[in-house]
Amino acid sequence: MMNTRGTKKGGKKKVGVLESLDYCKANTKQTRSKKQATKAQLLPYLTCSICQGLFRDAQTINECLCTFCKVCIYDHFYFNKNSQKCPNCSADLGGKPTNKIVSDNTMQKLVDILYPHFKTKDEKIRKELYAQKMIKEGKDPEKENMLKREEILRNQEIAKEKENEANKNFLLLPCNNLVDDAAVMKALPSQSYTTSAKRDIKYIKRFLAHKLGDINWEDIEIYCYDQRLSDNRDLSYIFTMIWKQHKMTKLKPEEEQRILVLHYCKKGTFKSDT
Numbered sequence: 001m002m003n004t005r006g007t008k009k010g011g012k013k014k015v016g017v018l019e020s021l022d023y024c025k026a027n028t029k030q031t032r033s034k035k036q037a038t039k040a041q042l043l044p045y046l047t048c049s050i051c052q053g054l055f056r057d058a059q060t061i062n063e064c065l066c067t068f069c070k071v072c073i074y075d076h077f078y079f080n081k082n083s084q085k086c087p088n089c090s091a092d093l094g095g096k097p098t099n100k101i102v103s104d105n106t107m108q109k110l111v112d113i114l115y116p117h118f119k120t121k122d123e124k125i126r127k128e129l130y131a132q133k134m135i136k137e138g139k140d141p142e143k144e145n146m147l148k149r150e151e152i153l154r155n156q157e158i159a160k161e162k163e164n165e166a167n168k169n170f171l172l173l174p175c176n177n178l179v180d181d182a183a184v185m186k187a188l189p190s191q192s193y194t195t196s197a198k199r200d201i202k203y204i205k206r207f208l209a210h211k212l213g214d215i216n217w218e219d220i221e222i223y224c225y226d227q228r229l230s231d232n233r234d235l236s237y238i239f240t241m242i243w244k245q246h247k248m249t250k251l252k253p254e255e256e257q258r259i260l261v262l263h264y265c266k267k268g269t270f271k272s273d274t
Contacts, residue, residue: 049088060104064091168197168235175263183269197236201229
């Protein structure tokens with residue numbers, strides 16, 4: 001029988017529940033503190049054995065799992081062409097030791113997390129060396145950056161042009177240059193349209209006949225400037241080979257919008273300037 005102090009009649013002490021919990025907590029804290037490693041303890045495992053510095057772009061040999069800086073390990077085998085062994089543990093790597101080297105992103109991330117200021121310092125030094133190299137080669141760093149920005153903008157413009165090639169914007173207007181002014185066709189409710197650049201004139205004629213409602217598509221003619229367009233010509237061809245060519249020599253108000261302009265009229269009513 002146990003008394004309130006947690007001892008038996010014979011005087012032999014028995015540990016209480018609360019005392020046991022306190023002991024377990026204290027023991028767990030000690031165990032955790034033993035398991036936690038400090039930066040100083042980890043440093044030897046994050047140091048390159050060749051340069052004695054922290055890993056830069058860590059590379060690991062998959063035969064022996066020794067890790068080095070990328071520059072250090074490749075320089076070692078470059079300047080020691082007959083060497084076929086790991087410079088750290090002397091493991092035999094065969095005839096082509098560099099084939100056994102792989103990038104170790106996990107190790108490098110660990111270095112960058114524990115020592116972030118070294119990564120920042122390295123990037124700063126790399127930028128300074130890059131600027132000095134360009135100056136030695138007779139290049140202006142600011143000019144080089146400007147050229148890069150211009151190249152990015154140029155690539156963006158090219159991408160935009162490719163997008164415009166896929167879809168073409170155009171204006172569809174009734175033609176006023178006719179033999180008889182009474183033959184002018186009515187205007188559409190909307191004059192601006194967007195469609196695939198591969199659509200041909202036959203498609204545009206059918207669209208017009210559907211919108212106007214009182215004419216057959218075969219009785220419609222479509223012009224770009226004074227050139228009648230055949231049914232099989234697509235918008236991409238018309239814009240590149242006809243519209244742009246005229247645009248170089250003669251500008252009209254609607255062309256300032258850089259949108260293809262097409263005019264339509266009834267067959268046989270167009271009055272040519274020539």
